[in-house]
Amino acid sequence: xxxxxxxxxxxxxxxxxxxxxxxxxxxxxxxxxxxxxxxxxxxxxxxxxxxxxxxxxxxxxxxxxxxxxxxxxxxxxxxxxxxxxxxxxxxxxxxxxxxxxxxxxxxxxxxxxxxxxxxxxxxxxxxxxxxxxxxxxxxxxxxxxxxxxxxxxxxxxxxxxxxxxxxxxxxxxxxxxxxxxxxxxxxxxxxxxxxxxxxxxxxxxxxxxxxxxxxxxxxxxxxxxxxxxxxxxxxxxxxxxxxxxxxxxxxxxxxxxxxxxxxxxxxxxxxxxxxxxxxxxxxxxxxxxxxxxxxxxxxxxxxxxxxxxxxxxxxxxxxxxxxxxxxxxxxxxxxxxxxxxxxxxxxxxxxxxx
Numbered sequence: 232x233x234x235x236x237x238x239x240x241x242x243x244x245x246x247x248x249x250x251x252x253x254x255x256x257x258x259x260x261x262x263x264x265x266x267x268x269x270x271x272x273x274x275x276x277x278x279x280x281x282x283x284x285x286x287x288x289x290x291x292x293x294x295x296x297x298x299x300x301x302x303x304x305x306x307x308x309x310x311x312x313x314x315x316x317x318x319x320x321x322x323x324x325x326x327x328x329x330x331x332x333x334x335x336x337x338x339x340x341x342x343x344x345x346x347x348x349x350x351x352x353x354x355x356x357x358x359x360x361x362x363x364x365x366x367x368x369x370x371x372x373x374x375x376x377x378x379x380x381x382x383x384x385x386x387x388x389x390x391x392x393x394x395x396x397x398x399x400x401x402x403x404x405x406x407x408x409x410x411x412x413x414x415x416x417x418x419x420x421x422x423x424x425x426x427x428x429x430x431x432x433x434x435x436x437x438x439x440x441x442x443x444x445x446x447x448x449x450x451x452x453x454x455x456x457x458x459x460x461x462x463x464x465x466x467x468x469x470x471x472x473x474x475x476x477x478x479x480x481x482x483x484x485x486x487x488x489x490x491x492x493x494x495x496x497x498x499x500x501x502x503x504x505x506x507x508x509x510x511x512x513x514x515x516x517x518x519x520x521x522x523x524x525x526x527x528x529x530x531x532x533x534x535x536x537x538x539x540x541x542x543x544x545x546x547x548x549x550x551x552x553x554x555x556x557x558x559x560x561x562x563x564x565x566x567x568x569x570x571x572x573x574x575x576x577x578x579x580x581x582x583x584x585x
Contacts, residue, residue, distance in 0.1 A: 251275030
């Protein structure tokens with residue numbers, strides 16, 4: 232039987248004596264995989280990282296890394312013996328050291344001979360911090376401090392890297408570039424990483440797997456693709472805010488009908504009997520614009536996103552649906568205009584809930 236590189240099994244994550252996330256189990260199969268944890272503020276995501284790092288004890292379950300037991304009711308390996316690096320969202324730099332010295336502190340931890348060393352100069356270039364190397368933490372911005380903290384954590388080349396909202400203070404114009412380079416470095420050096428983030432797009436790009444924490448539980452742990460296309464509950468749909476649930480009735484093994492949209496065909500994520508009343512998930516990419524269609528809905532909002540428009544449409548039963556169109560479309564539809572939807576509607580993954 233193949234051993235997972237990292238395992239959390241039946242753990243209650245607590246802080247200050249209060250359970251934040253109950254009975255959590257998840258694993259990282261291979262060294263170098265990236266895991267992203269999503270959830271609202273205050274739900275316990277940072278507590279999970281602190282506990283994995285050894286800063287909080289557990290009273291139930293086990294945490295293992297590379298076949299070594301780190302935490303259980305009886306055992307809690309101290310943080311400095313775990314070879315785990317934790318980078319907090321807030322500034323955690325040493326105030327009496329320059330930026331350069333802070334980064335090299337991470338390099339000094341990387342003293343294991345069988346590891347491929349990470350070149351600090353690559354990190355400095357990646358994170359665009361060359362011009363602040365001689366400054367002290369109080370002389371740099373929050374975004375710069377976050378990038379320095381990230382560089383220091385990467386420089387230590389740990390067995391497990393824990394990042395708490397690593398890009399939250401970084402300008403949007405620079406964030407996507409850093410996401411690409413960060414992923415390249417993590418993959419190049421096979422640094423197994425757990426990232427806490429509020430940004431589902433960031434999680435979907437960086438993560439090999441994503442976990443969603445809601446109501447003090449890990450309610451889905453899946454690939455980004457399956458998390459988006461096959462959410463396992465209404466709660467996940469609502470949290471991701473990527474679609475609308477509308478009533479429908481199953482009419483065949485490959486179709487269902489909604490009063491506003493008519494017959495919808497496709498492949499059900501799970502089978503339902505003919506005649507079943509369900510809530511159908513409609514996501515913005517499920518609908519296709521067609522000016523010639525006789526299915527027309529009123530435009531109630533228009534968002535321009537550069538490469539596309541996102542139209543919010545109102546159905547006769549007062550449901551609000553979103554649809555994405557290419558921004559080169561010759562006719563920009565204004566509020567209160569009628570907007571055509573291509574019929575019949577076909578959805579590759581039909582996701583329904585009882």
